[in-house]
Amino acid sequence: MGTLVVKDGRVLRPDGSIDRADVRIDRTAGRIDAIGADLFGDDHLDASGGLVVPGLVNAHTHVAMTLLRGVADDKPLQAWLEEDIWPLEAHLTPSAVRAGTELGLVEMIRSGTTAFADMYFHMPEVVAAVEKSGLRARLGYGSITVGKDADAARQECRDGLAFAREYDGAADGRIRTAFMPHSLTTVGEQFLREFVPEARAADLPVHLHANENREEVAPIVEEHGQRPLAYAADCGLLDADDFLAHAVHLADGEIDLLAERGTGVVHCPASNMKLASGMAPVQRLLDAGVPVALGTDGAASNNDLDVFGEMRDAALVGKLAADDASAVDAQSAVEMATAGGADVLGFESGRIEAGANADLAVLDLDAPHLTPQHDLVSHLVYAARGSDVRHTVCDGQVLMADREVQTLDADAVRERAISEATALLDRAA
Ligand SMILES: N[C@@H](CCSC[C@H]1O[C@@H](n2cnc3c(=O)[nH]cnc32)[C@H](O)[C@@H]1O)C(=O)O
Ligand SMILES: [Zn+2]
Structure with missing residues (x-):
């Protein structure tokens, strides 16, 4: 499975600081194995202009x-x-x-x-x-x-x-x-x-x-x-x-x-x-x-x-x-x-640091409601919303890339949920 590098983003560290860095993931282990400048891997996920946060x-x-x-x-x-x-x-x-x-x-x-x-x-x-x-x-x-x-x-x-x-x-x-x-x-x-x-x-x-x-x-x-x-x-x-x-x-x-x-x-x-x-x-x-x-x-x-x-x-x-x-x-x-x-x-997740589970999200920062960028931790809490997320990665696997869910068919899931919800309410009526 090799390595995946989340490239060119800004990274939220466990102490709340933010710096420009790449995050390299060992996909076999499902863990983050390095954070630093100019990392290379077998595959890359573009985080440019974005903020890499723990999932x-x-x-x-x-x-x-x-x-x-x-x-x-x-x-x-x-x-x-x-x-x-x-x-x-x-x-x-x-x-x-x-x-x-x-x-x-x-x-x-x-x-x-x-x-x-x-x-x-x-x-x-x-x-x-x-x-x-x-x-x-x-x-x-x-x-x-x-x-x-x-x-x-x-x-x-x-x-x-x-x-x-x-x-x-x-x-x-x-x-x-x-x-x-x-x-x-x-x-x-x-x-x-x-x-x-x-x-x-x-x-x-x-x-x-x-x-x-x-x-x-x-x-x-x-x-x-x-x-x-x-x-x-x-x-x-x-x-x-x-x-x-x-x-x-x-x-x-x-x-x-x-x-x-x-x-x-x-x-x-x-x-x-x-x-x-x-x-x-x-x-x-x-x-x-x-x-x-x-x-x-x-x-x-x-x-x-x-x-x-x-x-x-x-x-x-x-x-x-x-x-x-x-x-x-x-x-x-x-x-x-x-x-x-x-x-x-009880999961070894929630931190962008070497050794942690490779569970993370990349947010787009170019929306009007996230402008200007005085304090990105403030933005995460007071201004950002889920729809600002560009990529989602869990256990080293990309679950969403450029807002396309990779592991489930989002349209089919939605259709099925609508029909099951309708049938449920009918049964209960
Ligand atoms: N086996 C149980 C089901 C329990 S599942 C968990 C339950 O928690 C309920 N639930 C959802 N939100 C809350 C809440 O805020 N407080 C308490 N129960 C909730 C939910 O609707 C579900 O029925 C049975 O025989 O009914
Ligand atoms: Zn509950």
């Missing part, structure tokens, strides 16, 4: 919810899930999930995302789509036990563990898995106590929704007499490899607990604003040393999968939450979307 990381989403984009807006979490989303999801089929996932993967490739975490249904379909797309992912089946009898509930958790065990390391190691109990309120205590130790025994991280809104926190405090994260720790959760989605409503002791444990948080600012869940204390989490990543959440609560939007939203709502315009600055937002996200998902 963005979307650390919490439900990719196939692209099929439900725009079906139910302007409602709070519980009503949105119970009245709209769950009744529709009951009619999902493997082929619908496959179509919705491929649509989401095309959208992510086209906006410079190279790694993501997905929690959803029919996960073997997601594995197949990820394999074909060339992306990197941490995948899990979302297990829910509420409203199910004990046998069905136990089966949900067994299915989640079986999926995670079977597919960890798939797609030449680009796919890793996790045990994903949906949340602290939708999975019963006995099931957490029974199955989390099994995940530990299989060396699997655990990913779940936690402390998303007030209506979710209150019943836990009522039932268990402690804050949700103290309860979670009691149930064996919050290891250093684990990661929580949302973590909006946190008591001081819970922030300390996350920092002590090294448990990651995936901040989903657009979803939290759209469902009026609240404002996560992101600057306080960063100050406490909690690993923080960014996620779009599903496309039905965002309504896109563009991590550039998440960086901007994180910086903006982070300032409101802290009542401080210097909170969640541009450099912090970029770190959360790149190295921070990769660390939370």
Whole structure:
């Protein structure tokens, strides 16, 4: 396979500095092997006039919810899930999930995302789509036990563990898995106590929704007499490899607990604003040393999968939450979307440096909205959008060149998603 050189661009380094350099990739290893002037390789990717950045990381989403984009807006979490989303999801089929996932993967490739975490249904379909797309992912089946009898509930958790065990390391190691109990309120205590130790025994991280809104926190405090994260720790959760989605409503002791444990948080600012869940204390989490990543959440609560939007939203709502315009600055937002996200998902990505996974994106800088160029880190967060991405590379493979997706047929994927989405809504009607 040889080497690929990303030539003549400006390169964003892990410390936030930017210089002119070529980036050479060892395609067999899927790693960056050199950064410097005048590098040559077997193939070249033109980055002239562009900015080479680490591929963005979307650390919490439900990719196939692209099929439900725009079906139910302007409602709070519980009503949105119970009245709209769950009744529709009951009619999902493997082929619908496959179509919705491929649509989401095309959208992510086209906006410079190279790694993501997905929690959803029919996960073997997601594995197949990820394999074909060339992306990197941490995948899990979302297990829910509420409203199910004990046998069905136990089966949900067994299915989640079986999926995670079977597919960890798939797609030449680009796919890793996790045990994903949906949340602290939708999975019963006995099931957490029974199955989390099994995940530990299989060396699997655990990913779940936690402390998303007030209506979710209150019943836990009522039932268990402690804050949700103290309860979670009691149930064996919050290891250093684990990661929580949302973590909006946190008591001081819970922030300390996350920092002590090294448990990651995936901040989903657009979803939290759209469902009026609240404002996560992101600057306080960063100050406490909690690993923080960014996620779009599903496309039905965002309504896109563009991590550039998440960086901007994180910086903006982070300032409101802290009542401080210097909170969640541009450099912090970029770190959360790149190295921070990769660390939370357990990938050696998110940094343009020798030895790191060759996961990167090249942005065009000649658009009016990116002119003039006083500060490119500022532009990444406050002015750029996914459509500015020219090339996307993951694991040393070019997934998009000059805005043409190479690994999936974008037009066919879109057509199939439209027909699967229409059929899904028909079945549910
Ligand atoms: N096996 C489960 C499915 C869980 S997949 C993950 C679930 O999370 C849902 N989801 C999407 N966004 C959010 C959110 O913000 N909070 C909580 N759940 C969400 C999504 O619709 C999906 O139903 C079942 O039997 O229903
Ligand atoms: Zn979610």
